[in-house]
Amino acid sequence: MSEAVNPRTGTGTGTEAAAGAAAGVTVRVPAKVNVQLAVGGARPDGFHDLANVFLAVSLYDEVTATPAAALTVTCEGPDADKVPLDRTNLAARAAELLAARHGIAPDVHLHIAKDIPVAGGMAGGSADGAGALLACDALWGLDSSREELLEICAELGSDVPFSLVGGAALGVGRGERLTELPVGGAFHWVFAVADGGLSTPAVYGEFDRLNEGMTVPGPVASPVLLDALRTGDATALAGALANDLQPAALSLRPSLAATLAAGTDAGALAALVSGSGPTTAFLVKDAESAESVAAALVASGTCRTARVATSPAAGATLLG
Ligand code: C5P
Numbered sequence: 001m002s003e004a005v006n007p008r009t010g011t012g013t014g015t016e017a018a019a020g021a022a023a024g025v026t027v028r029v030p031a032k033v034n035v036q037l038a039v040g041g042a043r044p045d046g047f048h049d050l051a052n053v054f055l056a057v058s059l060y061d062e063v064t065a066t067p068a069a070a071l072t073v074t075c076e077g078p079d080a081d082k083v084p085l086d087r088t089n090l091a092a093r094a095a096e097l098l099a100a101r102h103g104i105a106p107d108v109h110l111h112i113a114k115d116i117p118v119a120g121g122m123a124g125g126s127a128d129g130a131g132a133l134l135a136c137d138a139l140w141g142l143d144s145s146r147e148e149l150l151e152i153c154a155e156l157g158s159d160v161p162f163s164l165v166g167g168a169a170l171g172v173g174r175g176e177r178l179t180e181l182p183v184g185g186a187f188h189w190v191f192a193v194a195d196g197g198l199s200t201p202a203v204y205g206e207f208d209r210l211n212e213g214m215t216v217p218g219p220v221a222s223p224v225l226l227d228a229l230r231t232g233d234a235t236a237l238a239g240a241l242a243n244d245l246q247p248a249a250l251s252l253r254p255s256l257a258a259t260l261a262a263g264t265d266a267g268a269l270a271a272l273v274s275g276s277g278p279t280t281a282f283l284v285k286d287a288e289s290a291e292s293v294a295a296a297l298v299a300s301g302t303c304r305t306a307r308v309a310t311s312p313a314a315g316a317t318l319l320g
Helices: 015-022 090-101 124-139 146-156 160-165 200-210 223-231 234-240 246-252 256-265 287-300
Strands: 025-042 048-067 072-076 108-113 168-172 177-180 187-193 270-273 280-284 305-311
Touching (some): 025 124, 025 200, 025 223, 025 234, 048 187, 048 223, 124 146, 146 160, 160 177, 187 234, 187 256, 200 246, 223 234, 246 256, 246 270, 256 270, 256 287, 280 287
Antiparallel strands (some): 048 108, 187 305
């Protein structure tokens, strides 16, 4: 008989849990901010063509895979109650897809230590998918190639390949076809976490509604922005930040305008909605400014909490 697992901590109390912990593989995966999210018109398949410049930031989830009698998911962290623990969780789907490719059973316990805001536009769910994939690949000794892993990531979701790769990258197509980008220095960020999430399909739907009857130009990456990343120039990057989903996110969540204003009033170089939101991102000049902008955002009462981070951050990394 197997021992009960606490869904918040993912641990049991007896020797079985101790043995499982010893055999586990843990992967650390970063959140992302889109420094440019250029969105084209809706495609026949319902997706949108993108020029999506991803930058990984130093907020991380950790996914631990341990052998188990069946596929189970547990989660701990401040927002753990908002994370689905069933087969809709991208971590579970990653284990299933990888196992199916190799004709094995996806018998694994996946424990997610969640620090990335949930449904916040920072690719937390995608991070867990990429993390679970790498962890299961190591646990099961499959030694999949990078190309195979990226293929499964793209099947899981548009942002999942970037969670594996990290650093900075331009994503085209629906965002899954990546070209890695050079970054010439560290950038400092503050992220204001909103109450509640926003549904990504709902934000794209609102984008379509706001652009109805208009010709949406094909998405193109900004050369000025790519140059700012390459040279590590925060002031130039601040001037080039752009998110085509921002009007849609603001339309669905008008209160985000006050959060954006609170951050710029407090001295941020620039502010924008992160991906489909509702997390808002503030580029600041250094670590000291990050602390003061974060404190001002919390004091403004326009967000639930504020987190400080730097970029670029490494992609999914095996911790052992
Ligand atoms: O690929 P992913 O499952 O993350 O996409 C979630 C939803 O976001 C899609 O169902 C679609 O509504 C929207 N989306 C889009 N165009 C993209 C990426 C996502 O319309 N390039």
